[in-house]
Amino acid sequence: MDSELIQQIRNQARDLLESGTVKGVIGYERASDGLTARPAFAYEPAAVERLIFDETCTHNLVIYLRDKKAEKMAIVVKPCDSRAINLLLNEKQIKRETLFIIGVTCPGVVETSWNYKGQTLQARCQTCQLSKPLVYDFLVEREPVEWPKAVPYLNVQEMENKSIAARRGFWLEQFERCIRCYACRQVCPGCYCPECFVEQLDPLWVGIRIAPKENELWQIMRAFHLAGRCIGCDECERVCPVAIPLSLLNQKLEKKVKELFDFQAGLSPEEQPPLATFKKEEKLGFEE
Amino acid sequence: MNLYISRDDLMRWLAQLLRERILLAPVRVEGLILFQPVSKVEEVALDFANTTLSPKEWFLPPTETLFSMQRNDGQPQLVPSMVEKDVVIFGLRSCDAKGIALMDSPFLREPADTLYQERRTRTSLIGLSCRQAQPECFCTSVGSAPNDSSHVDILLTEIEDGYIVQVITDKGKALLPQALVESEEALPPPPELQAVPTKAVTQAVREFFNNPYWGRLADRCLHCKICAYVCPTCYCFDVRDYFNKGNLERVRSWDSCQSAGFTRIAGGYDPRATKGARLRQRFSHKLLYFPEEFHDIACVGCGRCVKSCPVNIDIREVMSDLEQLEAKSGS
Amino acid sequence: MVLENPFIPYLATLKSAVGLTPDVKLLRVQLEDPAVRASFDYKPGQFALLSAFGEGEAPFGIVSLPQRSDGLEFAVRRIGTVTRALHELEPGDVLGVRGPFGNYFPLEDYVGRNMVIIGGGIGMAPLRPVINKILEQRDDYGNLLIINGARTPQDLVFAPEFKIWMEAPRTKLQLTVDRGDESWGERVALVPAVVKEVAPSPDNAIAITCGPPIMIHYTLAVLKELGFKDNQIVTTLEAKMKCGLGKCARCNVGDKYVCQDGPVFTLEQISQFLEQP
């Protein structure tokens, strides 16, 4: 754990709370396993002493902003998480002026779950191109960490190269395991609809059955609603209790969006998302 | 005196059981351990801590048809679903067996939930004592033990090259293979577990029901349903009608008090609209309402929710926080 | 032994469907099995789960009285998917009934008391059998004051019965709406304000109220102001409900199940709930 970095976060958080600049600070604290991190909310200056930052800080805290729209909050943001801030600014879900962003340069996050801290960096970190957050009010300075970058989308290509029957079999098997706990949705910064289509009763799109066909409809639409919006934090896959490789869906769409529209979500708070715009001259493979 | 079965004989016994009935046993799937129907004994995992999902899904399935509507000469008739086959669940941990016993309280009380009751009657439980405790385990703090035999029909305890077999019920006796030898071997001591304070939690939930604690705890809660769906004792459900190839079916599926709109009535009013109130409901049901109604708290210490909560809402921590609140207010 | 699956409703036939307001219909339902019909006994305040096959089930107070009505009556407001399906049924169509469920208004205990009945909108539904029961045994009770409010004059659910209620001995009916029209000659005011204005005496009285949550909230405050004690105020709770059997845990309000412990509670009981409904 980098104690100087943590001290910078705590000092900044304390200043913000003491001066009344923000109502609370959203950061990380030690989890009950004494080993990994969990999201933390500090409302009093004394509470900032709980805040930490290390390579187990996997959570994308930006999701919590949707519950805290009424008051100004400070939030600890990794480079990848900052894309979620841009996404939500772009989609007018949060206001920049009610945010104080404590940006951290990131050493990469390791594979982690309760009481488990792995040695290897998460897949998303291995291909991450951001060295510091895209947007911040205060940047926690530290020595930049470099690591060899992996080629992105290798696992997507591997899936693409399988036969259509193999792909079908693979996905049916994955979707069959889904228990519809909706953790993938709840943890997603892009999923903020007040009423999700999957729970809508009128019209009834999916229904309550926890069964292969319904699960498939849910998972396909969940991924597709994030097409051109997914910022690649992979949190959906991390939280899935039945190990469905959800990123493999999201990344496929991300890859295609990049190919077709040269767009990656969350890089700018202004650029029009690809499915909200068009080019008259493009054909996209359809005959005219 | 206890009985003994060698590992090879155990496999032969399981093979025999699976010829006669559905055998559900821990199976490895994509890095998970799940109770699944096995077709060959080789699929059965013997070295596992506990299953990812609890065995409740075989008594209260994620989705089941309660009844369907058929037409006889145009006259509608409601036909209840039936349980087709006898089932043996092998490899049940004591905590999960207690979970089933706890589910019995609401489901078997009058009027009994007939599908649940039928499954319960037709299922035999072969338990497997834990020789090792996991960091998330705390069954001994909530009235069970790694080698608790109270809620299974047969309990196996692994020793060096085989298992000590304790036959608990007549139902268990009926399952036994013939070739079992008596054993002088003493039962190994159960593993030691961490203690979680639970003495005052029921009282504390009542006393601190309106404490800001719940709202603060809910700050980081995602309000997904993982904790409820992996829990051996959570049993909330939803009911809707479906058409299956033109036939009407009334279906029930798992649901959880954590989802938004769980209590929202037609017209939009929701008596439990805040996140804090929803999270409090989870713990008050387990730690206060259930024990008040059925004596025991509705937690068996399996630690699944502890392990799988993506934001580390840890019921052990909640219980000690409550005990601390209680201790502070008492002093 | 064949066990009776408690999720299977009795089959019933819709005998008639009469529009009471633009979005409320009075459904008269007859259970198909004569034996079940004979044994289906219920009291004012109890409810049943109606099945619109193809959509699902929802709870409704039974608005008829067992002795008086040929069949069971339900006042159903079209507000969700099940109620819409129930509204679409035509006489002769099949539906399902499970019940009766829950407790009831202990009218026997109120003998000799002055009765104040306060209902708003579709909240009048569970109060109708109470009023009719009191009128049926008029001598057993003291004065009867009915305060009935709705959004507009067209939304007053039991308008065809107002004449009977008004003309009954020692009975007063006070009507109010949120928005009147040209033909409306009665009050334009919110229910709690009318309660305050009419100011029924709490002496030897019981107040029974039902309506939208916000109306109940303010009505209770007014009743307390008027001197009604918590044990003189009775209400019936609406809750989302799936099984009616105390199993699905959806109608849990604190440690109470609305489907089993309720739906009828005194304010004294409710104020002791951990969680406020």
Next chain:
Amino acid sequence: MNSGYYPKIIGFLCNWCSYAGADMAGTSRMSYEPNIRIIRVPCSGRVDPILLLKCFQQGADGVLVSGCHPGDCHYNEGNYHARRKFALLRDFLDYLGIGKERLRVEWCSASEGQRFVDKVSSFTKEMAELGPRSES
């Protein structure tokens, strides 16, 4: 058609062009395979992907979305949006093993009755050759 297999095809047709095109085909007594069930929509841009997936879930073998030629949208840009959406969705369906062929997107104006007939016939033929979806 081979061995009596009739693929189930759902067609979402834009009210302003393809639906009229289909109508024209009908009134001009042009004949085409009867496998298609037509759903009239106000614009190809209105066709939410969930409608298509719902069709597949309920056992459709193929889904056709037919709208106005790019540039001719009654609402100016509905079909431009549809084009982006379905380009992505088709590729995704392929990835999921459902197959991109099973979602056909065509542009067809009100006067192009023959074009509509040709497209439906070729799509039906293609679906028949592909055979039923294994799980439906």
